[in-house]
Amino acid sequence: MSDEQEARDAPRVVLGVSGxxxxxxxxxxLRGLTESGHDVRVAPTAAALRFVGAATFEALSGHPARTDVFDDVPEVPHVRLGQQADLVVVAPATADLLARAANGLADDLLTSTLLTAHCPVLLVPAMHTEMWEHPATRHNVEVLRSRGVVVAEPDSGRLTGADSxxxxxxxxxxxxxxxxxxxxxPAGLPRDLTGRHVVVSAGGTREPLDPVRYLGNRSSGRQGFALARVAAHRGAEVTLVAANTSDLVVPAGVRLRRVGTARELRSELLExxxxxxxxxxSAAVADFRPSxxxxxxxxxxxxxxxxxRLDRNPDVLGELVExxxxxxxxxxxxxxxxxxTGDPDTTVLEYGRKKLVRKGCDLLVVNAVGDGRAxxxxxxxxxxxxxxxxxxxVPHGSKTLLAARVWDAVAEQFAAAPDRRA
Structure with a gap:
């Protein structure tokens, strides 16, 4: 396939940048999207260009970065960008941008694009805490979400100046x-977990042999972090119990509890x-620990x-069910x-079915591992x-996509039995 054909087949993303x-x-x-095979066109606001110059966006995207509807008028960019996009992302989305989008204003190329887009729209807010919590901003977010726009939750941490x-x-x-x-x-992310508190475990436990060495496994924690991320974006209150995942960025809006060993993980989860x-x-819990x-x-x-000599670790999943x-x-x-991994006598799926019965849990995700998988x-x-x-x-895809399938199944369980905690 030629480079030109690949460019035509690449998903088309409009990246809006507000000031x-x-x-x-x-x-x-922008770099992350282009490196993962997307054709990205940047639509900055005039205020955004006071922070980052157009030349930077153009060099990274390979396309002109326009702000005004009067740029390149014969191409009608204020209509074409939205019509042709497979996804529109605005990051950062300021309080002003959220207000203009909620009220249907179209006074520059970015807001005009938002009005003509027939694809998923993702707005990623960034602003001071007081602005995010103001009733006007909260109303604008509710309006946008009611129209199917995905408005991500902002993260907590250091803002401008000394503010956090x-x-x-x-x-x-x-x-x-x-x-x-x-x-x-393309149907977007439902807010079907709003009002729910969910707990996710991630990573791999480590059982110390001495102050230097340990028994462990190859779990990176990425799948658990993806589960936590998707749940938060679907409206849940999320607690993430993570074992040995210090190299991963905690998803926005997620409460983190760090653990090291299987017994520490058990204690946190039971709480x-x-x-x-x-x-x-989703954590990979060591079956054994040094005596x-x-x-x-x-x-x-x-x-x-x-x-x-080894001792058996607690069966955390089985204990939760019991x-x-x-x-x-x-x-x-x-x-x-x-x-x-399966073996000559039993497939991975058959082992999974047996484990589902043995553990007694409501859902079980079965992964084939080894040879660069999982x-x-x-x-x-x-x-x-x-x-x-x-x-x-669950076909091969991103761990974020698999996480979405898991929460779909959990949401179905909620619908069948709205409250199983009694």
Whole structure:
């Protein structure tokens, strides 16, 4: 396929940039989108160009960066950009941009594009906390969401000057992931988890042999972080219990609890799962731990290496199900993950079916692992099994897309039994 044909086939994204300090982060969003194969045209506001020059956007996108509807009039850009786009993203979206979009104003190229777009629209706010919490801004967000526009939740952290609070632009990588999801899900992101509290576990536990070494696994935590990210964007209050994932950026609007070992993870989950509407266990929990952990580093010596005796770790998923059944834990839907390799006698899916029965959870995501699959990669695939016997294959795609499928299944469980916590 020629470069010209690939360019024509690439998803077409309009990246709007409004005039806030966070405009410089739009360059990272732009690079992330172009490097993942998207044809991106930047539509900055005049105020945005006071923070980042047009030449930067043009160099990174390979297209002119226009602001005015009177630029290149014969091409009718104020209509064509929106008509031809597969996705429109505005990052950052200031309070002023949200107000103009909510009220249908079209006084520059970006707002005109928003009025002509027939594709998913993602607005990523960034502003001071007081502006985000003002009743006018909250009303504008509600209006936009009622029209099907995806308005992301801003992050919390350092703002301009010495100020901190909610209103920070989410990490550019998170914006790129959400953009990819919306391109794969043109119907947009439902707010079907609003009012729900969900708990997600992520990462891989590590069991210390000594102060230096540990028994662990290859889980990166990316799938769990994707689950937390999608749940937050679908309106949920999210608690993320993460094991050894310090290299990952915490999704905007998510409460994080860090753990290290399987027993630490168990303790945290039993605490935060009580009263939760759903728990999704995507963490890879070590099955065994050393019976003893050496106080000092085990030295390399001549002769036979030391023997390491192992004890079995708690079955965290099984315990959650058991405590719910006994009434000691008020938890709604419980979902687990199963990483399987299969063998000559039993397939990955068959092992998954057996594990679903053995664990007794409501949903189980079965992943085939090994040979560069599932662990330490950006994409995932597998099967989604329900205790009712329903099975859905999940085709290969981003971990964010698989996360969306999991929350679809959880939402179906909510619809079938609105409150299972009693």
């Amino acid at each position: 806030g300090v966070a405009a410089y982060k739009a360059c990272e969003v 609070g909610k209103g920070r632009l989410p990490d550019p990588g998170e914006i790129v992931d959400l953009s990819r999801l919306l391109l794969a899900e 935060v799962a009580d009263g939760a509407d759903a728990v999704v266990m 003893e952990s050496a106080e000092h580093k085990i030295k390399k010596t001549e002769g036979e290496p030391p023997t390491v 405590q719910r059944a006994n009434g000691r834990l008020r938890t709604g839907v419980i979902a687990g993950f199963a990483a399987e 662990f330490e990669v950006e994409d995932n695939a597998g099967w989604l099994l329900a205790s009712s016997g329903v099975e859905h294959p």
